[in-house]
Amino acid sequence: MDRDNLQDAVVLKKGLLNIHFGNKTSDNFELPEITALINTKIGYSNPYEITVYYIGDRGLYSTITIFYKKGWYIRNVNFYNPCQECQDQNFKILTKSMNIPVKNIDSEMLDIDSKGFKSLTFFDQQGVIKPYKDLKKLYADVSSYPLLANSFNESVISDFKKKFALSLSNLDDYNNVAYRLAENGNQKGAIELLQQIINKFPTRAVAYLNIADSYWNIGEKEKAKVNYKKYLSLMKYQKKDLKKIPKYAEKRAK
Structure with missing residues (x-):
């Protein structure tokens, strides 16, 4: 929902993306072919502009930015290959600026290169x-790609743990990955990694705060409360700067 307090929505129906922006007139267009579409999400960059994130069935995804100014316009389309280590780095991010009314758009105009999305290098979900x-x-x-964070299912988490064994040298990066998973809505994945951190490094205060936040966000308030209390206890015991303690943590711990 944007600042007009009216419900916004992006709905995929019969191959067309329908956009509803508060009380503004709805419009629709066909998304470029990126194999089977399995997910769409909405983000905002300002009150009259939305970004649609959509993903295919093999990790391939794109964003389309749409804005309303006396009618619907497509500002740009971006293709993301969320693999920094893939052999072909030329396809990491491709952008096509448009600023064309939706009513004048056809799906071929949204293709980023002459061969279309299917020509790009990407990896299987597994x-x-x-x-x-x-x-x-x-x-x-x-951090950069929310839909990559969402792909961290049980199988991917298992692969992650095997490849990057938790140690003191990578503890911060582990915690940061877990934090970003939570920030992007993958609370289950975040909890799995944070619990591993707590088991091996039981005095790491911030891990208790992060896992408490994730439990709170999925409605497991009692588990959250236990971890908030442990976080507050460690902060005091370790003589950390108590001014850095979020006010909500103290409130939720009661």
């Missing part, structure tokens, strides 16, 4: 972790 040699690069991509 191979998300395999291309990465550097945990920092993986963290950077998880």
Whole structure:
């Protein structure tokens, strides 16, 4: 929902993307072919502009930015290959600026290169972790691409743990990946990684705060409360700067 307090929606129906922006007139257009479409999400860059994130069935995804100014316009389309370690780096991000009314758009105009999306290099869902040699690069991509974070299911988490064994040297990066998973809505994946951190490094205060936030966000308030209390206790015991404690943590711990 944007600042007009009216419900906004992006709905995929019969191959067309229908956009409803508050009380503004709805319009629709056909998305470029990126194999089977399995998910769409909405983001905002300003009150009259929305970005639609959509994903195909093999990790391939794109964004289309739409704005309303006396009618619907497509500002640009971006294709993202969320694999920094893939052999062909030319296809990491491709952008096509448009500023064309939706009513004048056809799906071919949204193709980014002359061969279309299917010509681009991408990986299978089961191979998300395999291309990465550097945990920092993986963290950077998880931070930049929300839909990559959402792909961290049980299988991907298992691959992640096997490839990047938790140690003191990568503890910060591990915690950062978990934090970004939570920020992008993947609370289950975040909890799995944070619990591993707590089991191996039980005095890491911030891990308790992060896992408490994730439990709170999925409605498991009692588990959240236990971890908020542990976080507050460690902050005091370790003589950390108590001014950095979020006010909500103290409130939720009661």
